Amino acid sequence: MTRYDDNIYIAGLQSLYNVGATHVRRFIEDFGSPYDAWDAVKKVENLKPYTHIPNADKRAIASSAKDEKLDYIIHKIDEYKMDFTTFLDKDFPxxxxxxxxxxxxxxxxxxxxxxxxxxxxxxxxxxxxxxxxxxxxxxxxxxxxxxxxxxxxxxxxxxxxxxxxxxxxxxxxxxxxxxxxxxxxxxxxxxxxxxxxxxxxxxxxxxxxxxxxxxxxxxxxxxxxxxxxxxxxxxxxxxxxxxxxxxxxxxxxxxxxxxxxxxxxxxxxxxxxxxxxxxxxxxxxxxxxxxxxxxxxxxxxxxxxxxxxxxxxxxxxMSVKDSNQIGNQGQGVDTQGLSMLSFNVDRSLLLSEIPHDRCVTVSDILKATSIPLQQLQPLLLELEMEGAIENHPPRGYINMTRSDILVH
Structure with missing residues (x-):
């Protein structure tokens, strides 16, 4: 088995199905190193402790964690003369x-x-x-x-x-x-x-x-x-x-x-x-x-x-003018961008988790509601514009729907 640079394993983890930056950092912390994390996620049983990840996603993660994916990433990095840096590097912003x-x-x-x-x-x-x-x-x-x-x-x-x-x-x-x-x-x-x-x-x-x-x-x-x-x-x-x-x-x-x-x-x-x-x-x-x-x-x-x-x-x-010839052009692309985001999240659930007497952070809301960040941020913004909640950085959001409390 070929042993790659640690940063390549981080790139591989980031490429897995529904795996974001939080998961990547957590996997590396839990399993000890980028290499060990990559090796671990290949087996569904190693993902069982992550109860917030749906079982279907766990199976998709394990099945997609193939070393061929790492070779593909390396090939594209070389082809397009890319550079990359990870949170483990000293030069990471x-x-x-x-x-x-x-x-x-x-x-x-x-x-x-x-x-x-x-x-x-x-x-x-x-x-x-x-x-x-x-x-x-x-x-x-x-x-x-x-x-x-x-x-x-x-x-x-x-x-x-x-x-x-x-x-x-x-x-x-x-x-x-x-x-x-x-x-x-x-x-x-x-x-x-x-x-x-x-x-x-x-x-x-x-x-x-x-x-x-x-x-x-x-x-x-x-x-x-x-x-x-x-x-x-x-x-x-x-x-x-x-x-x-x-x-x-x-x-x-x-x-x-x-x-x-x-x-x-x-x-x-x-x-x-x-x-x-x-x-x-x-x-x-x-x-x-x-x-x-x-x-x-x-x-x-x-x-x-x-x-x-x-x-x-x-x-x-390297010029990007040939990038449209990449093998992804057959995939469906959402040309409407953010306008296609769904706001059909249970608003009452979100409001019930934002108290009237104190502020809660986005992290607290994410943990309480399990609403994905890409849906939560637009919804919080919509509620803020309606006056249903107020944002008081860095303390977070407070519910204003039935409250006369002033936050100082």
Whole structure:
């Protein structure tokens, strides 16, 4: 039996059916090492103590834990000239270790120097279906902030994310895209050329999902925690009432990050999320100068040289233009993204587990309800917008449906 590097076993664990970062870390802790964890999950009986994992999932995990999967991952990493780092590595971004459900592994294509903890990173997010005003604001912010000592982070979605990076590239700024799929896949496909240009301009593509992982609706809210986690602040350009951008903003607040919101047209419902954020105390952005002043940014040629932000030569980025020829294109892809998330969770169960007299954290709610994180975050946001609950970071949520209690 071939013995692989420990990080390859972590990548393999992350690729298993319905196994996320929490499971990966738990398996390694329980079984002693990445190798021992990989070897253990091959047998269903070793998964019996994990009562929160359905039996069907246990069987699927055991049956999919094949060493051929590790060979496939290694092949794709080499083919696409990817790099990767895990939570066991010294160079793993320490800023991500302090967010909720920190990732166990990050795959990278491009300039990994952009993850340096000393650098300023600002997230620029918003709706996929944006207005002309939203598009113009995103491009302006990307272009102007790209001239300064900051890096723009987004999810690379169509709409605001893409327009922000278009503006950024026009001023030769640096960008990071956090993907909701494997880095051997370009999603959405219409942004393939944009991703190529980001890489060519010393940018970076990042994902916690191993090569071969197709895009899925459940991946998008999960990757939002990494977008906000990498950033000092989050700018919401334009967001609908149930937008994934609000999930990113909510995570940012919970992680102690700043949230900025662009003023919107009061008659335009495409930005109802902006109105919600303004009502709830987000910083109202009057121009890119607000960001420059808030973070004491300097013009880019004053804060770095080409060498300090350039990746090693051996990691030259491969074009993503051929990524649509990967063998995943036959799989069904949810093209609606977050709009396909189901809100048919038992709301009464959730409200019954959030007390009126004290705050509870997301971790407490997850344990009490067993609602998956990708369903829980949008539901909490919806209840918060209705006034049924309030969020008081870092203490968590309190039920306001039958309470006159003020939290100080």
């Amino acid at each position: 320490s800023i991500l270790n302090h967010i909720y459900n920190p990732p166990a592994i990050l795959f990278m294509r491009g300039n990994r120097a952009l993850l340096d903890k000393r650098l300023n990173r600002i997230a620029l997010v918003g709706a996929r279906r944006c207005s002309l005003y939203g598009r113009n604001v995103a491009r302006m912010l990307g272009k102007e902030l790209g001239k300064y000592s900051t890096i723009i982070v987004s999810g690379g979605a169509r709409g605001i994310d893409a327009h922000g990076h278009e503006g950024l590239l026009s001023s030769q700024g640096y960008g990071i895209v956090v993907m909701g799929c494997g880095l051997d896949i370009a999603y959405p496909r219409e942004n393939t050329k944009l991703f190529d240009r980001i890489l060519q301009n010393n940018g970076l593509l990042v994902s916690e999902y191993p090569p071969g992982t197709p895009p899925s609706a459940k991946h998008f809210p999960a990757r939002n925690r990494i977008i906000s986690g990498l950033s000092r602040g989050v700018i919401v350009v334009e967001a609908k009432a149930s937008s994934g951008s609000l999930i990113t903003a909510d995570m940012a607040v919970s992680e102690g990050r700043d949230v900025f919101v662009v003023p919107c047209n009061l008659l335009d419902h495409t930005a109802d999320g902006n109105k919600f954020l303004m009502r709830n105390g987000a910083f109202v952005l009057t121009g890119y100068e607000d960001i420059v002043k808030e973070y004491h940014l300097t013009l880019r040629d004053m804060f770095s040289t080409k060498e300090t932000l350039s990746p090693p030569n051996k990691k030259d980025s």
